[in-house]
Amino acid sequence: MKYLRLVWASLWRKKTRALLTLLSLICAFLLFGLLQALGAFFNAGADFVGASRLIVQSRVSFTDSLPIRMLPQIEAVPGVKAVSHDQWFGGVKDENTQIIAFASDPKRLRIVYPEWVMSDAEWESFANTKTGAIVGRNLANQYGWKVGDKLPLKSNIFPQQDGSMAWTFDIVGIFDGKDQSWQNQTQSLYINWAYFDEANQFGRGTAGVFAVQLEDINRANEVAQAIDKLFLNSPDETKTQSERDFNKAFFSQIGDIGLIVSLILLAVFFTILILTGNTMAQAVRERIPEMAVLKTLGFSNGLVTTLVLAEALLLCLLGGLVGMTLATLALSGLAQAVPGFFGAVRADGLVWLQALAAMLGLALAVGLPPALRAGRIRIVDALAGR
Amino acid sequence: MSQALVEIRQVTKHYSRGKQKVEVLHGLTLDIPKGDFVALMGPSGSGKTTLLNLIGGLDQPSSGQVLIGGQRIDSMSSGQLAKWRAANVGFVFQFYNLLPVLSAERNVELPLLLTGLGAAERLKRANVALEIVGLKDRARHKPKELSGGQEQRVAIARALVSDPSLLVCDEPTGDLDRKTADEILRLLQQLNQDYGKTIVMVTHDPKAAEFARRTLHLDKGTLAEQAA
Numbered sequence: 001m002k003y004l005r006l007v008w009a010s011l012w013r014k015k016t017r018a019l020l021t022l023l024s025l026i027c028a029f030l031l032f033g034l035l036q037a038l039g040a041f042f043n044a045g046a047d048f049v050g051a052s053r054l055i056v057q058s059r060v061s062f063t064d065s066l067p068i069r070m071l072p073q074i075e076a077v078p079g080v081k082a083v084s085h086d087q088w089f090g091g092v093k094d095e096n097t098q099i100i101a102f103a104s105d106p107k108r109l110r111i112v113y114p115e116w117v118m119s120d121a122e123w124e125s126f127a128n129t130k131t132g133a134i135v136g137r138n139l140a141n142q143y144g145w146k147v148g149d150k151l152p153l154k155s156n157i158f159p160q161q162d163g164s165m166a167w168t169f170d171i172v173g174i175f176d177g178k179d180q181s182w183q184n185q186t187q188s189l190y191i192n193w194a195y196f197d198e199a200n201q202f203g204r205g206t207a208g209v210f211a212v213q214l215e216d217i218n219r220a221n222e223v224a225q226a227i228d229k230l231f232l233n234s235p236d237e238t239k240t241q242s243e244r245d246f247n248k249a250f251f252s253q254i255g256d257i258g259l260i261v262s263l264i265l266l267a268v269f270f271t272i273l274i275l276t277g278n279t280m281a282q283a284v285r286e287r288i289p290e291m292a293v294l295k296t297l298g299f300s301n302g303l304v305t306t307l308v309l310a311e312a313l314l315l316c317l318l319g320g321l322v323g324m325t326l327a328t329l330a331l332s333g334l335a336q337a338v339p340g341f342f343g344a345v346r347a348d349g350l351v352w353l354q355a356l357a358a359m360l361g362l363a364l365a366v367g368l369p370p371a372l373r374a375g376r377i378r379i380v381d382a383l384a385g386r
Numbered sequence: 387m388s389q390a391l392v393e394i395r396q397v398t399k400h401y402s403r404g405k406q407k408v409e410v411l412h413g414l415t416l417d418i419p420k421g422d423f424v425a426l427m428g429p430s431g432s433g434k435t436t437l438l439n440l441i442g443g444l445d446q447p448s449s450g451q452v453l454i455g456g457q458r459i460d461s462m463s464s465g466q467l468a469k470w471r472a473a474n475v476g477f478v479f480q481f482y483n484l485l486p487v488l489s490a491e492r493n494v495e496l497p498l499l500l501t502g503l504g505a506a507e508r509l510k511r512a513n514v515a516l517e518i519v520g521l522k523d524r525a526r527h528k529p530k531e532l533s534g535g536q537e538q539r540v541a542i543a544r545a546l547v548s549d550p551s552l553l554v555c556d557e558p559t560g561d562l563d564r565k566t567a568d569e570i571l572r573l574l575q576q577l578n579q580d581y582g583k584t585i586v587m588v589t590h591d592p593k594a595a596e597f598a599r600r601t602l603h604l605d606k607g608t609l610a611e612q613a614a
C-alpha cells in the first residue's frame with residue numbers, strides 16, 4: 001500500500017493520455033459486461049426454473065402454425081391450468097411502421113395473462129366485438145389512439161378473403177401492466193382471433209403458439225415433456241419451453257448470438273490490448289531515467305518490475321470496474337424497461353468473475369513486457385541516456 | 387579522518403564497444419577517509435563518473451576490489467547492491483532527477499519507502515531533511531514549481547533522508563548559475579562539516595572543487611595527482 005501513491009502518480013503522469021486510455025478501457029468493459037451477460041444468457045441451457053408459463057410451438061419453427069384443435073388436448077395435460085393461443089399478425093401501420101400485434105382469444109388471454117389490466121367492461125367489449133382490438137397503454141400513447149377509434153392496419157402476412165392486406169379494427173380497450181415492469185411492455189396490441197380466423201384467406205383454424213398457464217411452477221419441466229410427448233410422431237410435433245427460453249429463441253433468429261458476442265469481444269479486446277499495451281510501453285519508455293533513479297535509490301529490479309505491473313493492473317482494474325458497474329446499471333435499467341427479455345439477462349457473479357479475469361489477463365499482457373524491460377534497465381546506461 | 391571509508395584496490399573497468407574492449411580505469415588504488423570531502427576532476431573520458439559509479443555501487447569493476455566501510459561491494463549481486471545502496475549511499479545528480487509527478491516531500495520520502503517506517507514517520511523525516519536544506523516551506527511543491535537550485539536542494543534532501551554515511555555527487559552544480567552553485571556547494575560543505583558526511587563529488591568546475599577538502603585528478607583512467 002505504501003507504493004500506491006507512487007503508482008497512482010505515475011499513472012497520471014500524462015493526464016490526457018491516461019484519461020483517454022481509461023475511457024477506452026471503460027468502454028471495452030462496458031461492452032464486455034453487456035455482451036458477456038447476453039452471451040451467457042444465450043449460451044445457457046433450457047431453464048424451467050421459476051417458469052410460470054410455457055410456450056408450445058411447432059417443433060420445426062415458430063413460424064409454422066399449429067392447428068387449433070390441439071388446444072383441448074393440451075388443456076387436458078395434467079398440471080395445465082389454462083391455455084391461450086396467439087397468432088403473429090405481422091401488423092404494419094401506414095407504409096412500414098411495424099406494430100407488434102397478435103390475434104388472440106380475449107377470454108383465454110385474460111386468464112393466461114393476468115398481468116394485462118383492463119376494466120371488466122373493456123374485456124367484455126373485446127370478447128363481444130368481432131373487429132375489436134385492445135391496445136397497450138404505451139402504444140396508444142405513442143400514436144394518440146383511444147377507445148372508439150378506427151384502427152387501420154395492414155398485415156404483411158395475412159390477406160383478407162378478398163385478397164386485401166388492409167384490415168380495420170375498432171379499439172375497444174386500452175390495457176395497462178400490473179406493475180411498472182409490465183407497464184413498460186404495453187407496447188403491443190391484440191385483435192380478436194375469432195374475427196381474424198374467419199376473415200383471413202389462409203391458415204384458418206391455426207395458432208402460432210399456445211401459451212400454457214401452469215398449476216404448479218415446479219412441474220414446468222414435467223408438463224413440457226408431457227405436451228411434447230403427446231404430439232410425438234404426429235404431423236404437428238411440438239417444442240414446449242419456458243416463456244424465457246422462447247424469447248431467447250426468438251432473438252436467436254438473428255444468428256448464433258453466442259458466437260457473435262464472442263467475436264465482437266475478441267475484436268474489442270484485441271484493439272484494447274494493442275492500444276493499452278502501446279500506451280504502457282510508451283509510458284515506461286519515457287520514464288526510463290526515472291526508473292534508473294529509483295534503482296539508484298535502492299529499489300530492486302523486482303520491485304521496479306512490480307511497480308510497473310501494478311500500474312498496468314491499477315489502470316485495467318479502474319477501467320474494468322467502472323465499465324462493469326456501468327454495464328450492470330445499464331442491464332438493470334434494461335431489465336426494468338423490457339423485463340420480458342432483459343429481465344433474465346444480467347451481469348451476475350459469473351460475468352463479474354470473467355470480467356475480473358479479463359482485467360487481470362489484460363493487465364498482465366500489457367504490463368508484463370514493459371515491466372520486465374523496466375526491471376532490466378542498467379542504471380549507468382539509463383542515467384547516461386544510452 | 388584517518389579511517390578509510392572508501393577503499394579502491396587495483397580496480398580496472400573496461401567496456402565493450404562492439405568487438406573493441408575499452409579500458410576506462412587502469413588498476414586504480416585509492417583511499418577516501420571517513421568524513422572527507424573529495425572533488426574528482428579530470429577531462430571528459432578520464433573515468434571520473436565510472437569511478438563514482440563504482441564507489442556508489444551503481445556499477446561493478448572488471449577486476450580489483452571496492453570496499454565501503456570495510457564491506458566488499460564488488461562481489462555483491464544486483465539485489466544485494468540495491469539494498470546496500472538504500473542503506474549506505476545518497477546520490478546527487480547534475481540534473482536533479484526528481485520524479486516530476488511527486489511533490490518535494492514525496493520525492494524525499496522515496497528512499498524511506500524501502501524501510502519499515504510508518505507513513506507518518508517517513509513524512510516527518512522527509513520534512514526534517516527538507517528543513518536541513520532550507521526548503522521546508524516548499525514541501526508540497528512539485529519539481530516544476532521550483533527553481534533549479536531548489537530542485538537540487540530537494541535532491542540533496544532525498545540523498546540525506548536515510549542518513550547514509552556516503553554522498554556521491556555527479557556534477558551537482560553543472561546545471562546551475564554561479565551564485566546558486568555556490569549555495570549548493572556551501573550546503574554540501576555544511577553537510578560534510580556539521581553532519582560528518584563523506585562526500586565524493588565529480589566536477590569540471592575548479593571553483594566548485596575549492597569547496598572540497600581535497601581534489602583528485604584523474605587522467606586516462608589513472609590517478610594523476612593529488613592536491614591538498
